[in-house]
Amino acid sequence: MIVAFSVAPSGVGDSVAEAVAAAVKVVRDSGLPNRTTSMFTEVEGEWDEVMDVVKRATEAAGAGAGRVSLVLKADIRPGRTGEIDAKIARVEDALARDTE
Numbered sequence: 001m002i003v004a005f006s007v008a009p010s011g012v013g014d015s016v017a018e019a020v021a022a023a024v025k026v027v028r029d030s031g032l033p034n035r036t037t038s039m040f041t042e043v044e045g046e047w048d049e050v051m052d053v054v055k056r057a058t059e060a061a062g063a064g065a066g067r068v069s070l071v072l073k074a075d076i077r078p079g080r081t082g083e084i085d086a087k088i089a090r091v092e093d094a095l096a097r098d099t100e
Contacts, residue, residue: 002084003050004040005072007058009065019065023057033084040071044084047076 009019024041027034030053032045041057043050054072062068077083 001047001050001077002042002044002075002087003054003072004042004074005054005057005070006040007061007071008069009062010067010069012065016061019061019063022063023061026057026060027053033082035084040073042084044081 007020007023008016012019024036027036027041027043030043030045030049032043032049032053034041034043036042043053045053054070058068058070075083
């Protein structure tokens with residue numbers, strides 16, 4: 001499963017960079033395949049381990065805040081691994097074929 005999620009605490013000022021960094025640190029420390037972009041962090045693994053990481057990342061981002069917003073999207077494909085990179089590779093291959 002791949003989960004793309006975004007967390008943002010409320011009431012911490014104009015910038016949420018420090019709170020988001022705390023969440024991303026949890027994800028990176030998990031050891032699961034992951035990537036962070038300007039809008040989402042993606043993490044890949046089994047249901048229970050991914051949801052545990054999302055929960056801990058949300059708690060880290062929300063430390064000291066009265067409220068946290070969580071947006072989550074999941075691609076659930078049992079038996080598949082390595083899709084965090086493979087999905088992108090398939091699109092890049094299709095684009096390369098399109099330019100030939």
